[in-house]
Amino acid sequence: MLASEKGFPEKKGVGPQSLDDLAEGEPEDPLAELDALRADRDQYRDRFMRALADAENARKRSDRDRREAEQYGGSKLSRDILPVFDNLKRALEVVTDEQRASNKALLDGIELTMRELISVLAKHGIEPITPEIGDRFDPKLHQAMFEAPVPGSKAGDIIQVMGTGFVLHDRLLRAAQVGVSSTPKPKES
Template sequence: MAETQEEEFLDDIEQAEAEEEEINIEEISDEEAEIDTLRAERDAFQDKFMRALADAENARKRSEKDRREAENYGGSRLARDMLPVFDNMKRAVDSVTEDQKEIASALIEGVELTMRELLNVFQKHGVRMISPEVGDRFDPNEHEAMFEAPVPGTKAGEIIQVSAQGFMLHDRILRPAQVGVSSNTGS
């Protein structure tokens, strides 16, 4: 009987060890599953972090671009509104005869100085004049054809008259130069 009790006792120990081993395997499986879950969460958070970082960088670049454009082109409306002032001053200076220059030389000189100062201010702020000459080739990116006419001795597409200078603000057209263009098909 003692032997049977001993055998039962050994069987109980073996059964307990088997159950313990089973519990350990389940715990290990649970721990591995938890580790896998944590890794998946970590990867998801890392992905979200990288996307947020990329979004922040894109926003920074966009705001930098917007700032540069505002700095370069923010005054375009004012500059465009000042162009007729320049045109009127140029017309006034161009219309003065030699007799009038002698009589009102100080006034004319003052208008010319004001016109030059206006051009200096334009240049300081990135506005440059487009001054085509008669005989230049028509460029639709910088010129606006006000009329076409067949003029003897010219080629088609040549500028035959300049009505008004154009202006650019950095790399953008404020106003194209207004020109007349030859429509001759021969020379």
């Protein structure tokens, strides 16, 4: 049964075409068309590679940001808690032996709270900076509160420690407050 007998119109020009008919639709220079296709391919490959590199950079950046947020996200809270440490430390430093004997339970509670605070800070990567007298001044970790010539010391030696500093992993939260020896004045003759 033919297509026309079924009620469908006959399609013309669907059958085999001659080589002349095919050649009419092609450009005159097949090498030029091939070069254009290669240029398009190279352009799309370049775009693809750039998009791939951008996606990889974005992934790396988000991983780095996530790690930093995990490690350093609590730094503001940590800085706000450091005065609590300072106040507990000052409270324990000013207690006399007489007060220690009469208020033993209270002072034991303050010392226990201090130890627990230090433990919690360490658990979260916060470590104290505790310089000693005679150590070298390090501007990355210490803040010089004053400078004074002290006989028997070299310039840049720590001569007094006034406050504990803290680091969060490898970042400075607060510098240790210290007094630093300056160059001793020469004796006048």
